[in-house]
Amino acid sequence: MTPPPAPPATTPPKRRTPAARQRVAGLWAAALLALLPPAVLGGLGWRLLDQELDASAAALAADLARLRSEVPAADWPALARQRLAGDDVAGRLASVADTDGALVATSTASPDWPTRSAAAALHGGGALVLTRSMRGPLALGALLWLSAAGALLLWRRAPPADRTASGAATRADAAVPALRTLIESFHDGILLYGDDGLVRDCNSAASRLLGLPAEQILGQPLARWVDLAHGATTVGKVESQAHRGSPTRPFPCELAIARVPHPGHDLWSATLRDLTERNLAERQLQQLANFDPLTGLPNRALFRDRLRLAIARAGRSGQPMALMFLDLDRFKNVNDSLGHDAGDRLLQQVAARLGAALRGSDTVGRSDLEQSFTVARLGGDEFTIVAESLRSADDALRIAERIQQALQQPVLVGKHEIVVSTSIGITVYPDDPSPPDDLLRHADQAMYRAKELGRDQVQFYSVELNEQAQRRLQLEGELRHALERGEFELAWQPKADIQSGHISGAEVLLRWQRAGQSVATPDVFIRVLEETGLIMPVGRWVLEQAARQIVAWRRAGLPWLRVAVNLSARQLRQGDLVRTVSEVLETSGLPSAQLELELTESMLMGGEQHQRLLHRLSALGVQLAIDDFGTGWSSLSYLKRFNVDTLKIDRSFVRDTPHDPEDNAIATAVIALARSLKLRVVAEGVETPEQRRFLLDNGCDEFQGWLLSRPLSARAFEAWWRQQLLLASGAEVEHATLP
Numbered sequence: 097m098t099p100p101p102a103p104p105a106t107t108p109p110k111r112r113t114p115a116a117r118q119r120v121a122g123l124w125a126a127a128l129l130a131l132l133p134p135a136v137l138g139g140l141g142w143r144l145l146d147q148e149l150d151a152s153a154a155a156l157a158a159d160l161a162r163l164r165s166e167v168p169a170a171d172w173p174a175l176a177r178q179r180l181a182g183d184d185v186a187g188r189l190a191s192v193a194d195t196d197g198a199l200v201a202t203s204t205a206s207p208d209w210p211t212r213s214a215a216a217a218l219h220g221g222g223a224l225v226l227t228r229s230m231r232g233p234l235a236l237g238a239l240l241w242l243s244a245a246g247a248l249l250l251w252r253r254a255p256p257a258d259r260t261a262s263g264a265a266t267r268a269d270a271a272v273p274a275l276r277t278l279i280e281s282f283h284d285g286i287l288l289y290g291d292d293g294l295v296r297d298c299n300s301a302a303s304r305l306l307g308l309p310a311e312q313i314l315g316q317p318l319a320r321w322v323d324l325a326h327g328a329t330t331v332g333k334v335e336s337q338a339h340r341g342s343p344t345r346p347f348p349c350e351l352a353i354a355r356v357p358h359p360g361h362d363l364w365s366a367t368l369r370d371l372t373e374r375n376l377a378e379r380q381l382q383q384l385a386n387f388d389p390l391t392g393l394p395n396r397a398l399f400r401d402r403l404r405l406a407i408a409r410a411g412r413s414g415q416p417m418a419l420m421f422l423d424l425d426r427f428k429n430v431n432d433s434l435g436h437d438a439g440d441r442l443l444q445q446v447a448a449r450l451g452a453a454l455r456g457s458d459t460v461g462r463s464d465l466e467q468s469f470t471v472a473r474l475g476g477d478e479f480t481i482v483a484e485s486l487r488s489a490d491d492a493l494r495i496a497e498r499i500q501q502a503l504q505q506p507v508l509v510g511k512h513e514i515v516v517s518t519s520i521g522i523t524v525y526p527d528d529p530s531p532p533d534d535l536l537r538h539a540d541q542a543m544y545r546a547k548e549l550g551r552d553q554v555q556f557y558s559v560e561l562n563e564q565a566q567r568r569l570q571l572e573g574e575l576r577h578a579l580e581r582g583e584f585e586l587a588w589q590p591k592a593d594i595q596s597g598h599i600s601g602a603e604v605l606l607r608w609q610r611a612g613q614s615v616a617t618p619d620v621f622i623r624v625l626e627e628t629g630l631i632m633p634v635g636r637w638v639l640e641q642a643a644r645q646i647v648a649w650r651r652a653g654l655p656w657l658r659v660a661v662n663l664s665a666r667q668l669r670q671g672d673l674v675r676t677v678s679e680v681l682e683t684s685g686l687p688s689a690q691l692e693l694e695l696t697e698s699m700l701m702g703g704e705q706h707q708r709l710l711h712r713l714s715a716l717g718v719q720l721a722i723d724d725f726g727t728g729w730s731s732l733s734y735l736k737r738f739n740v741d742t743l744k745i746d747r748s749f750v751r752d753t754p755h756d757p758e759d760n761a762i763a764t765a766v767i768a769l770a771r772s773l774k775l776r777v778v779a780e781g782v783e784t785p786e787q788r789r790f791l792l793d794n795g796c797d798e799f800q801g802w803l804l805s806r807p808l809s810a811r812a813f814e815a816w817w818r819q820q821l822l823l824a825s826g827a828e829v830e831h832a833t834l835p
């Protein structure tokens with residue numbers, strides 16, 4: 097039989113419970129009661145011997161005094177010694193002193209310790225000292241004390257029922273119903289069984305757990321429901337399995353067996369605790385900690401573990417492993433236009449598609465190797481895939497292409513069919529022998545490059561890419577100080593009426609210069625500004641600069657000029673753009689009609705929120721233009737919904753006019769659309785007189801591009817503009833001043 101588990105080696109100090117305190121008080125009372133009789137008896141015996149010694153001493157002293165008076169003085173010492181050797185002095189030490197204190201006689205006995213002495217004066221002078229041993233009563237007292245203590249100990253060890261036959265039995269009888277209630281209140285099932293394994297008793301929790309009424313349990317072997325793999329009488333706690341109902345269904349349980357002392361023969365108790373819920377909760381916790389709740393895919397934490405293991409396996413087998421980083425293209429638009437829920441459902445479908453594409457992957461077409469894939473969602477619209485047991489990087493490319501194909505099929509989200517594309521970055525181990533976190537970073541860099549190249553692309557990581565990423569980091573650091581260092585400038589690109597050539601406005605373009613040299617091209621640094629959020633302060637600066645300059649020119653006698661400022665999606669989403677614009681207008685004194693804000697088509701897809709924002713902006717009197725028209729999500733309904741004033745034909749459609757029939761068709765269609773919606777239409781990137789002629793013939797209102805002028809610094813623009821004004825109207829140059 098296995099003994100119950102030993103208590104821990106050191107136990108923390110405990111506060112006594114009231115029951116324990118009562119037990120200790122009982123023990124003390126019992127000890128006092130037990131020790132009182134021997135103490136009293138011992139004390140009494142001591143006292144009696146003491147009195148007897150005093151009496152003996154007095155009698156002996158009287159006897160010796162009489163003897164001294166009866167015999168001559170010379171004989172007295174001998175007679176006294178004789179007397180002290182007599183029977184009544186036996187075992188005692190007696191000394192007799194004369195009147196002058198000289199020792200007359202002494203007995204020969206030497207009594208055992210402890211001793212007690214009594215002194216008595218001799219009539220006519222002198223004294224007697226009688227000493228006797230007190231060992232007898234002391235030994236008796238000790239004996240009595242030991243017997244009492246022994247009896248007490250035996251009493252304490254005896255089972256309660258045996259201690260006091262009548263009183264304790266009465267209390268136990270009273271406790272039985274209370275005990276029953278207590279056992280019934282347990283959530284755990286308790287079953288009592290004998291050495292034969294048959295159940296004698298059980299509580300209702302046991303009956304509930306086993307799914308049977310008590311009458312069908314009592315008298316039956318416990319082993320029918322409980323897996324007593326460790327033996328029916330093994331005291332202790334184990335995780336086991338129990339079965340409920342009939343036919344039985346197994347469930348996990350914790351089983352605790354204990355011996356129950358019982359007169360005649362011992363019983364055993366089996367305490368059953370259902371672990372189903374606990375195991376479920378543990379599994380849920382595990383799931384939450386390691387899996388993405390939206391898609392059910394491994395999350396970042398689990399993915400990192402799997403990646404580490406995959407690297408180790410690739411190291412052992414020598415078969416390359418690819419890590420792919422996927423980011424959906426322009427996923428924000430889906431959230432913005434169809435709502436976050438639709439975005440969620442799209443992500444779920446993408447996860448399912450990835451799984452299906454990889455399960456059915458015959459891209460490598462090999463039977464000798466067991467290819468395996470781990471797909472994870474890192475967050476947002478980012479997914480990762482580890483593809484193991486590859487032959488080469490080509491295999492990874494084929495897998496990536498297969499994924500792209502799988503995602504290209506339209507996804508049905510509610511009533512909407514959505515086509516998503518994804519940009520994929522790949523790094524291959526051991527060609528890239530980096531640790532796990534660096535591999536992930538490298539795949540991310542490659543993905544980023546795929547985005548830069550126009551999205552819907554696959555890119556492999558390379559050392560150059562890493563260098564590029566380092567440069568980008570450096571760029572980010574420098575951009576953070578560019579504004580305060582005054583490194584930004586505005587370039588002014590004029591717009592003109594396509595027929596008269598009169599200057600109708602200008603678009604301001606942001607430039608980043610240091611010591612007269614361009615630090616980075618706008619497409620590079622503006623993207624970084626947007627990603628880092630620096631676009632917010634820089635965007636405000638652009639608005640302020642542009643407004644201030646126009647007002648300054650007006651003060652300098654030039655006519656009002658409508659200035660177009662490009663907005664970024666982030667400016668629209670974050671911050672209070674309406675307040676920024678109205679503050680800029682107010683502090684600069686620029687009439688709102690002279691400010692035009694240029695947006696891209698995709699920025700109009702932000703649903704009602706953007707619609708409200710744009711309405712508030714146009715309520716300020718500001719003009720709204722759609723930039724690069726035709727390149728984005730060309731849903732025409734927004735043109736009606738938002739108070740758009742101008743469409744700008746993207747330069748890509750202008751470049752090959754009038755020679756390319758398709759571009760001609762697009763350009764004329766945009767012009768026709770704008771006219772029918774009563775919008776002004778501006779052509780971008782006009783470089784040749786033929787292009788201008790073609791656009792003019794088809795009804796375009798304004799144009800901009802190198803044919804008119806390249807973007808100029810404010811000073812150069814002013815000079816050029818003055819010249820244009822002179823050329824256009826000679827003496828008609830307006831010299832009006834501010835009202």
Ligand SMILES: Nc1nc2c(ncn2[C@@H]2O[C@H](COP(=O)(O)OP(=O)(O)OP(=O)(O)O)[C@@H](O)[C@H]2O)c(=O)[nH]1
Nearest residue numbers: 423424425426427428429431436439440475476477
């Ligand atoms: N519906 C949904 N959207 C999410 C979730 N997590 C993050 N997002 C959004 O996903 C978008 C991710 O956008 P990005 O990848 O930065 O940008 P994008 O629009 O995909 O554009 P590119 O990646 O540059 O092509 C952000 O708008 C997040 O707010 C999510 O669990 N559910």
